[in-house]
Amino acid sequence: MxxxxxxxxxKDEGPQPEAVSPATAPASADHQPSPSDRANQQPARDNxxxxxxxxxxxxxxxxxxxxxxxxxxxxxxxxxxxxxxxxxxxxxxxxxxxxxxxxxxxxxxxxxxxxxxxxxxxxxxxxxxxxxxxxxxxxxxxxxxxxxxxxxxxxxxxxxxxxxxxxxxxxxxxxxxxxxxxxxxxxxxxxxxxxxxxxxxxxxxxxxxxxxxxxxxxxxxxxxxxxxxxxxxxxxxxxxxxxxxxxxxxxxxxxxxxxxxxxxxxxxxxxxxxxxxxxxxxxxxxxxxxxxxxxxxxxxxIEPENVASDTVEQHVYAVAGSDKYKLLYNLITQNDWTRVMVFANRKDEVRRIEERLTRDGVSAVQMSGDVPQHKRIRALEGFREGKIRVMVATDVAGRGIHVDAISHVINFTLPETPDDYVHRIGRTGRAGSSGTSISFAGEDDAYALPAIEELLGRKITCEMPPDELLKPVPRRH
CATH class of the missing domain: 3.40.50.300 (P-loop containing nucleotide triphosphate hydrolases)
Incomplete structure (x- = not known):
């Protein structure tokens, strides 16, 4: 390729000539031209x-x-x-x-x-x-x-x-x-x-x-x-x-x-x-x-040695769409995970997941295009500092997020594009540390799994979640 x-x-593969940088005049701290000077001056580059x-x-x-x-x-x-x-x-x-x-x-x-x-x-x-x-x-x-x-x-x-x-x-x-x-x-x-x-x-x-x-x-x-x-x-x-x-x-x-x-x-x-x-x-x-x-x-x-890092342990749970939230809540609370990134495909899904986690006592923030930038920066800092346990994001918002020590990435919905799966799970297992990704494959998104496996070059075992992870979410008073 x-x-x-x-x-x-x-292009050939031989030695490459050095390009010439645009010539510019030395800096002067004493002279700043007026707007009328600027209108009449010659441009810094001839063309x-x-x-x-x-x-x-x-x-x-x-x-x-x-x-x-x-x-x-x-x-x-x-x-x-x-x-x-x-x-x-x-x-x-x-x-x-x-x-x-x-x-x-x-x-x-x-x-x-x-x-x-x-x-x-x-x-x-x-x-x-x-x-x-x-x-x-x-x-x-x-x-x-x-x-x-x-x-x-x-x-x-x-x-x-x-x-x-x-x-x-x-x-x-x-x-x-x-x-x-x-x-x-x-x-x-x-x-x-x-x-x-x-x-x-x-x-x-x-x-x-x-x-x-x-x-x-x-x-x-x-x-x-x-x-x-x-x-x-x-x-x-x-x-x-x-x-x-x-x-x-x-x-x-x-x-x-x-x-x-x-x-x-x-x-x-x-x-x-x-x-x-x-x-x-x-x-x-x-x-x-x-x-x-x-x-x-x-x-x-640069071809990666592996499309997905060997430091990321990957799991897929086959689960009904109606049970996905219960599975998410129980995974986080029963295992006491403290720095988790959850991905969903749509902004409305991201908002609902964040609202339900917050209502059920799990500190969470959302990252999507609907969130004002100052709130996004504050949310990212809170997550980076460990004050917030869960960040829920879309693929677009997830790009550019670099947070060390994310222990788990959870795909609440499988991405429609296999490359996005690689980007998602790449949020964990960074810099040689280990991490875990867990994907929920439901009736609406399981079709995306074969294309992901083809990109990875291997099969991912699909498991049924144990009963304790499907317990009803306790009501908070």
Whole structure:
């Protein structure tokens, strides 16, 4: 498949030429142009899209307020010792700045994951890239390290305006945007680079004040909210040097591609920006989009050793739909489980499950598109801190949730797409720890099991739940 993809993009397997980064002028802290200056100045790139007069005039003159780099406390690269190991790639093997290496050291990452090792070899030289890897494989750090290195090596433009990000990351869900922005903040903490996030469901004015307070180096956003800012003239994308599209397959499924097209039209031409695209699957639609938006991309495919991790013990209970809630309640309470993630296919199912668990004395929160963003963030933090026992989520909301020590994943309803099953159970058994997934196969969703088993390459034994797990839920007074 890899050879076919390379052929599709006209690629060979020989040494790859280094791409040329867009040339920009050195930064100046003393001069900020007026709006009228901006209207008459030459664009930073010879062929960059020219802003119209109305858009140009809306770019307000702001004082330079760079975030100071965090003090490194006499940290030296020699403090980050990692011995070479056969079959492993170290971050030391790439030319990364001491500030970035310090942050990687703080995070405890001595060796690259396969997707990081595969992608960075191309992207650090400026190449476009398409990466296929499952959630939890380290792809976020792969593109963030590349972005940070690009922004450190290329000085910001001399004439710079608020609302002009130098790097743009588009992700399909609010939770994923929040997680990427958090990872970006951790990796940039010694560099002085500013990270911002724009998501729907949060106060627009608060996000606008953030944008007006300092320059934006790395912007992480969902497509809809980014377009809101762009169409109001608050964000301008003509200075984007690096663009990342994360979970492209999910953006296709969620119908975001028309919005993404509008966004990309505001950025410099593909030959004048670096574009990185990541997807869990390489469908024809995904590859067609990649062909439109990238230039001679390197294609990096990481096949998981197993589609589902060996650290996750998988069970399926054959149960009538009317008994599913009893089974869920009894599994959690009789076993005294404290950190459980429950998946359902529809938002109304998620809401009903959460309401019934809460009514029956089990602390629970729901994660779906109907929940306001500030409540979702609070719910996620409560679950992460162990104050809440159960999180009930849809597949879309579940993407981007990274919580350590989730002991059990329960599929209240089997997903209609086999790939979603892999993503769901991947919430547990992370970083080498063990976990358990339990799926309820009822009369309405058991048909999905054969396709899941085909993807896994093995059968999952279907069991009848013991009688004690089907006891009536006690009434609370």
């Amino acid at each position: 890899l050879k076919a993809l390379k052929k599709m993009f006209g 960059a899209p020219k802003a119209n007069a109305q858009t140009t005039a809306s770019k307000a003159k702001k004082p330079r307020r760079e975030r100071p780099a965090k003090q490194v406390d006499n940290w030296k690269l020699e403090d980050f010792k990692v011995e070479p190991a056969e079959g492993k790639t170290r971050f030391h093997d790439f030319k990364l700045s001491p500030e970035l290496m310090h942050a990687i050291h703080d995070l405890g990452f001595p060796y690259c994951t396969p997707i990081q090792a595969g992608v960075l070899g191309y992207t650090l030289s400026g190449r476009d890239a398409i990466g296929r890897a499952q959630t939890g494989t380290g792809k976020t750090a792969a593109f963030l390290i590349s972005i940070i290195t690009q922004l450190q090596q290329t000085p910001p433009p001399k004439e710079r305006y608020m609302g002009e990000p130098r790097a743009l990351i588009i992700a399909p869900t609010r939770e994923l945007v929040v997680q990427i922005a958090k990872d970006a903040a951790e990796l940039t903490k010694y560099t002085g680079l500013n990270v911002m996030q724009f998501v729907g469901g949060m106060d627009f004015d608060k996000q606008l004040k953030q944008l007006e307070s300092r320059f934006c180096d790395i912007l992480v956003a969902t497509p809809g909210r980014l377009l809101d800012f762009n169409q109001r003239g608050e964000v301008h994308l003509d200075m984007v040097e690096v663009m990342v599209l994360d979970e492209a397959d999910r953006m296709l499924d969620m119908g975001f591609i028309p919005q993404v097209r509008q966004i990309i039209r505001q950025t410099p031409p593909k030959g004048e920006r670096q574009t990185l695209l990541f997807s869990a699957t390489f469908t024809d639609d995904v590859m067609n989009l990649a062909k439109q938006w990238t230039t001679e991309p390197a294609i990096v495919e």
